[in-house]
Amino acid sequence: MCILQLSLLLFHWIPHIGLAVFIWQFTHRKIQLDANHIYGSKYSSGSDESKSELCADRKRTSTNYLDGTLNNLSCSTTIHNGCHLNMQRSASVDPTKMGVGKAIAVLTSGGDAQGMNAAVRATVRVGIYTGAKVYFVHEGYQGLVDGGDNIRQATWESVSMMLQLGGTVIGSARCQDFRSKEGRAKAACNLVKLGITNLCVIGGDGSLTGANEFRNEWSELLQILLKAGKITAEEAKRSSHLNIVGMVGSIDNDFCGTDMTIGTDSxxxxxxxxxxxxxxxxxxxxxxxxxxxxxxxxxxxxxxxxxxxxxxxxxxxxxxxxxxxxxxxxxxxxxxxxxxxxxxxxxxxxxxxxxxxxxxxxxxxxxxxxxxxxxxxxxxxxxxxxRGGTPSAFDRILGSRMGVEAVMALLEATPDTPACVVSLSGNMAVRLPLMECVQVTKEVTKAMAEGRFEEAVKLRGKSFENNWNTYKLLAHVTAPDVKSNINIAIMNVGAPCAGMNAAVRSAVRIGILQGHSMLAVHDGFDGLAHGTIEPMTWGYVGGWTGKGGSNLGTKRSLPARMIEEISLNIAKFNIHALVIIGGFEAFVGGLELWNYREKYEELCIPLVVIPATVSNNIPGSDFSIGADTALNTITTTCDRIKQSAAGTKRRVFIIETMGGYCGYLATMAGLAAGADAAYIYEEQFGIHDLETNVEHLLEKMKTTVKRGLILRNEKCNANYTTDFIFNLYSEEGKGVFDCRKNVLGHMQQGGTPTPFDRNFGTKMGAKAVLWLTEKLKECYRHGRIFANTPDSACVLGMKKRAMIFQPLSDLKEDTDSEHRIPKTQWWLKLRPILKILAKYKISLDTSETATMEHVIKKRGTV
Structure with a gap:
């Protein structure tokens, strides 16, 4: 005890000696973890672009935690290939000292949107993590002009319990004063006096355009203030340049350059x-x-x-x-x-x-x-x-990711760096030149005003165009009079999940519009073996989009043990193609059917697997139907539990989530709910990590935030069970906090599908049947269908921004069959963000060269 006290005393008074003692202690604890094992690569195969990104990913290095409290992890910012804009990060820069001596102001402007608070929270906490001072600007640009109490320094605790709140807790207002140069000069004076040279603006295109104008005339405003004697020459020199970064907060999703704006999903x-x-x-x-x-x-x-x-x-x-x-x-x-x-x-x-x-x-x-x-x-x-209500899980995660990236963009900016906006491209955070995005956004309005409506749809982006084409197919196209004589069977396999019915409905109706006969297979492969098959009409699937679960019925049985019966019924019902909607059993079942093609000619038909599972563990796809609904269910439950813990004080909750061996739900729910830790199988942990988390909570209870939330994936560790972790936390927290546990169970599989799962299921079902139609034409030989090539049995998956078909046989190498998960998973790169926002002093890898992607290319606007 005396040695420990002496170490703490030395650490307090003599930083260099304290750091040496610190490193010596934790070197002997031998807490090591190979970061490459945790992350791997994001892409197993694909285009040259994805391979170059894979090479870039492998350049990441992992460095020790500054306080030795957690596993060896690294986090990198992914930026698309584009024009290099002198934004290189130095590998020698300590990320926790990047912001030392700098000040960041964050404001929300224009119409409020759910998820803004998540962005504010992340900006504040990551700013403090880097050593910068962070200031709230209350009431938007009006607060910037008025100054005084409207600009206040933020603390770590001041953004606690913000994630689940709608609107913006720092206020937003329309400001006429900021439209005048006199008003902007007042705003500049207020920033200079506080030493703020970095401004993070969360708002729509008008708010971001105003911020860019403010930045462009910053030098002129300083001269005006200098001549008026409102600032000194030294203050003007210290604040010679203003860095601007924007995050788009708008429920309209009307900003070009980002797939989704903060607030749209909510x-x-x-x-x-x-x-x-x-x-x-x-x-x-x-x-x-x-x-x-x-x-x-x-x-x-x-x-x-x-x-x-x-x-x-x-x-x-x-x-x-x-x-x-x-x-x-x-x-x-x-x-x-x-x-x-x-x-x-x-x-x-x-x-x-x-x-x-x-x-x-x-x-x-x-x-x-x-x-x-x-x-x-x-x-x-x-x-x-x-505009109101609780933010969805997606908006909380989006706001958090954008906030992290916004701070890094500000601290890496130079006087030559153009103002940028942080946006979402597929599942990656990217930086785009602010005014290019604004220009394209204005071109959409111009195209509509001039009657160039097809161009306006294209300018909105590929996602908008695909949604419009899917809607037209389902709502405005009539079925042909001449039938194709093709029978396509649809089945659900594995555990039920929200969004399955939307996929079935879409597949059935698109099939009918193609002239095909659509068959319902009840109860998965069991139904296919026993012949529980019936035709489906247009009205048969009416109203299915908003219904949870599986109306067709689903089972986990695999086809291998009844392959004879299945092949006979495929011939009996004259099935020419198969749509399998489900989880890992659907993936394995599809593989088994493909493997048996050599023995059973009846199985030589095109088939497509559509990932649908709460676990989001299907190889070949970044997302699965049903995962978003389950994630929102967990997040809502965590909100209620946190509310209970906040009222009780000094209470820690252990929550067990589903997912099998896949930690997607635990990780993303941890980000969305503001958890203190999330234990998953992909990131191995031991008793020392559990001990560290307990120590972290003991320290947390000394602050004004006297509660804790721990998430545990159901199969993260065979020995460190939910009961074990509960007992450990209960024992170690005695006298400081008490502990409760909740196993959420099958409630995660139920509920009404979220808008994302309905829309995702609808598009996946339509895409699958359109692909089958083309594949059937290719496989029609000598008066019959014969498909025996690998590309005739595929998984339809979402990879980054595109829906792609990948042969089942090609995905075997990227599959950990024993644990039913892909070997590479994109969301693992978000794990460090979870820890940073929970106040763990981990190392944020800054060794990559950040580039900015341009929206406007040589041949015009895209």
Whole structure:
């Protein structure tokens, strides 16, 4: 005890000696972990671009934790290939000292959006982690102009319990004063006096454009202040340059250059909650409902809502309806009633126009439907309910990742670096030149004003265009009169999950539109072996999009033990192609069918596996249908548990999540809920790590935040079970905190699908059947279907920004079959962010060269 006290005393008074003692102590503890084993590579195969990224990933190095408290981990920022902009990180720079002597201000401006608080929290904590001072700017640009108490220094504890709050806790306001040079000069004076030269702005395109203008005239503003005697020459010299970085916070998702803006996913959650509620009353009374959603001049919210609820019609500004749309709409609604639908849903974006530029409103549509068809019709304008409520798990994670990257971008910026915006591309955080993004965003508005609607859709991005094409297929294309004589069977395999039914519905309807006959196989491979197969019509899958679980029924049985019966029934029912929707059993089952092709000719048919499992453990895809719904279920539960812990004080909760051996749910829920630790199989841990986490919580209880949240993946360790960890924490925390445990169980597999899972399932189902149609044409030989090549049995997966088909046989090498997980997983690179935001002093690897991706290329805008 005396030696320990002496060490602490030396550490306090003589930093160099204290550091030596510190390193000596933990060197002898021998806590080591190969970071390459944890991370591996992000891509197992693919294009030259992905291979070059793989090489870049392997350049990452791992350095010891500064306080020796956790495993050897590293974190790198992934930036797309593009133009080098002198943003190289020095490997010798200590990330916890990058911000020493610097000050960062963070503000939220414009309309509020759920997830802004997550971005603010991450900015503050990572800024403090790097040694910088971080300031809140309350009430947006108005607070920047007014100064005083509106600009306050932030602390680690001041951003606690912010993750689950909607809106922005530091306030937002429209500011006329900042539009004038006099107002911007006041803002500059307030920043200079506090030594702030780094500004992080969270808002829409207007807010970010204002920030860029502020930066461009910074030198001029300093001269004005210097001449007026409001600042000294020394202050002007110390603050000679202003760095700007933006994060896009807007529910409209109208900013070009990012796949999703902060707040969009949460707004979709609010909309779908209302749509689901309205659907029940509409069915009861056989009504037509017209819903107006927000979005200003962008139709993203309306389009995704229409896909996610199976709406009969959607009006968006980017693509006004053709002339005579009134008659077409009435025919569409009448047809839907004629096939047995008891309700009609029409979605209207608030900025919807016709081809002549006249607004299309709910009242116009309501009067049309009432007078022409005599339907009982109601109109609902959702309004600001879409901005409110708890942020979704996606928005919390997005805001946190953007906040981390924003701080790194500010601290790495030089006077020659253009102002950048941090955005999302696929599953990667990227930096884009701010004004290029603003320029493209304005070009969309210009294209719509000039009637170039096809171009406007393309300018919105590939994702928007794909969503629009999928909607058109499902809502405006009629089935051909001539049938193809092709039978496609659809089955669910493995554990049920939310979004499966959306995929089935989409696959069935696209198949019918292609002229095929669609067959339902009940109860997975058991049903295929026993012949529980029946035809599906258009109306058979009506209303399935919003239903959780599996309406077809699903089992975990694999085909190998009943392959004879399966091959006989494939011949009996004349099945020409197979869609298998499910988890790891679907992947293995598809492989087994492919392996048996040599023995059973009936199995020589094209097949596609669509990943659908809460575990998100299917090789060949970054995401699985159902994982987002499960993640939101866990996050919501953690919010309630944290609320309980905060009220009780000095309480730590141990939460067990599903996922098998895959730690995706535990890791992402840890990020979304603000957990103190998340134990997973992919990142091996031992008793010393558990001890370190306990010590961390003991220190935490000395602060104003007297609660703890620990997540544990169900199969992270055979010996360190939930009970073991609970008992350890309970014993070691005696007298300081008490402990409780919760095993969430199968509630993670249930619930209404989230907008993401509905939309993802819809697109995957459509893509799979369209691919099968083309593959069937390729495999048609001598009057019959014969598919025996590896590329005729594929997994349809989401890789970065694209949906790609990969042969099942090629994915075997990237599969850890024993533990039912891919050997490489992209989300592992987010683990260090979880630890940094929980106040662990880990090392953030800064050895890579960061580059900025351009939005505008040589041949024009893309």
């Amino acid at each position: 707004a979709l959650h609010r909309i779908m909650e209302v749509v689901d509620a309205i659907t029940t009353t509409a069915q009861s009374h056989q009504r037509a409902f017209i819903l107006e959603v927000m979005g200003r001049h962008c139709g993203y919210l309306a389009l995704i809502t229409a896909l996610a609820c199976g709406a009969d019609w959607v009006f968006i500004p980017e693509m006004p309806p053709d002339e005579g749309w009134e008659d077409h709409l009435c025919r569409r609604l009448t047809y839907q009633r004629s096939i047995g639908n008891r309700l009609n849903v029409i979605i209207v974006a608030e900025g919807a126009l016709d081809r002549h530029g006249k607004p299309i409103t709910c009242d116009i549509i309501k009067n049309l439907v009432t007078k022409k068809l005599g339907f009982d019709t109601r109109a609902t304008i959702l309004g600001h309910v879409q």
